[in-house]
Amino acid sequence: MAEAKVRERPLSPHLQIYRWPLPMAMSIAHRVTGVALYFGTVFIVWWLLAVGSGPGGYARFTSFINSWFGRLILFGYTWALIHHMLGGIRHLIWDTGRGFEPNEREWLALATAVGSVSLTLLLWIVGYFVFGGAR
Amino acid sequence: MKKDFRTPLARVGGLGSAKSGTGHFWWQRMTAVANVPLVIAFVVILVSLFGRNQAAVQQILGTPLVAVIMLLFIGSITYHMRLGMQIVIEDYVHGEIARPFLIMTNTFFTIAVALAAAYAILKLSFGV
Numbered sequence A: 001m002a003e004a005k006v007r008e009r010p011l012s013p014h015l016q017i018y019r020w021p022l023p024m025a026m027s028i029a030h031r032v033t034g035v036a037l038y039f040g041t042v043f044i045v046w047w048l049l050a051v052g053s054g055p056g057g058y059a060r061f062t063s064f065i066n067s068w069f070g071r072l073i074l075f076g077y078t079w080a081l082i083h084h085m086l087g088g089i090r091h092l093i094w095d096t097g098r099g100f101e102p103n104e105r106e107w108l109a110l111a112t113a114v115g116s117v118s119l120t121l122l123l124w125i126v127g128y129f130v131f132g133g134a135r
Numbered sequence B: 001m002k003k004d005f006r007t008p009l010a011r012v013g014g015l016g017s018a019k020s021g022t023g024h025f026w027w028q029r030m031t032a033v034a035n036v037p038l039v040i041a042f043v044v045i046l047v048s049l050f051g052r053n054q055a056a057v058q059q060i061l062g063t064p065l066v067a068v069i070m071l072l073f074i075g076s077i078t079y080h081m082r083l084g085m086q087i088v089i090e091d092y093v094h095g096e097i098a099r100p101f102l103i104m105t106n107t108f109f110t111i112a113v114a115l116a117a118a119y120a121i122l123k124l125s126f127g128v
């Protein structure tokens, strides 16, 4: 009868001598941002309901989102969104069977990290200076 | 005597840990692809509403194009995040009670988010 054979796998001899490879950090960041975005949808719902509840309800929402804590959450949310989107596109590239060479994985991970930070900063600069959002 | 005469491959055939095989994976990818333009559109809408007063925000979100984009965005991300969170739960939670409990809670939460958001968007379009 056919049985699945489990082969012995090699173990790393040096667990304490270890640098986190960037692709691994980016992989974990994709999961962390996904979970953060999941709970962050509560704020999107609050925002949409607040708009519909008239000027008073909306004022309560804006006073929260304009506080430093609210701004921090909004900033974090936009970063998580962009990071997760770039990481997701990376996953979709992998799904086509491409991008698995070591140098390609390294490059994709770097692009995700640098891309998400710069796009987020750009977004906030545009938000503040073009749309004058500091109110 | 062996209780199960199937080969190991036959035993898992078509069954992922969610007991629904590739459907889960496929929908995760499908919504991921849909999410890309929808998230970009959402971010553009969000930034262009930055600093506007309630009346303006209500008026812009209530226009047909923006409202439909928002509904598509909400539909796609909530389905996507339910599938995604289920994988996370299945990876870390193994308790006989805890796992189905959290998987159910995940579904309840995402449906509540989806319907509350859809209700709010439609209300902006149709008025009270």
Ligand code: HEM
Pocket: A030, A031, A032, A033, A034, A035, A037, A038, A041, A081, A084, A085, A086, A087, A088, A089, A091, A092, B028, B029, B032, B033, B035, B036, B039, B077, B078, B080, B081, B083, B084, B085, B087, B088
């Ligand atoms: C912007 C476009 C997005 C793309 C391209 C995308 C793509 C993906 C992909 C490909 C996966 C599967 C990763 C894997 O197989 O390990 C995933 C997982 C996930 N996504 Fe997204 N996603 C997007 C937006 C979102 C949003 C807006 C949310 C939440 C509101 C979200 C929540 C999640 C969660 C919770 C997971 C599970 C994390 C994991 O398994 O590690 N995603 N996403």
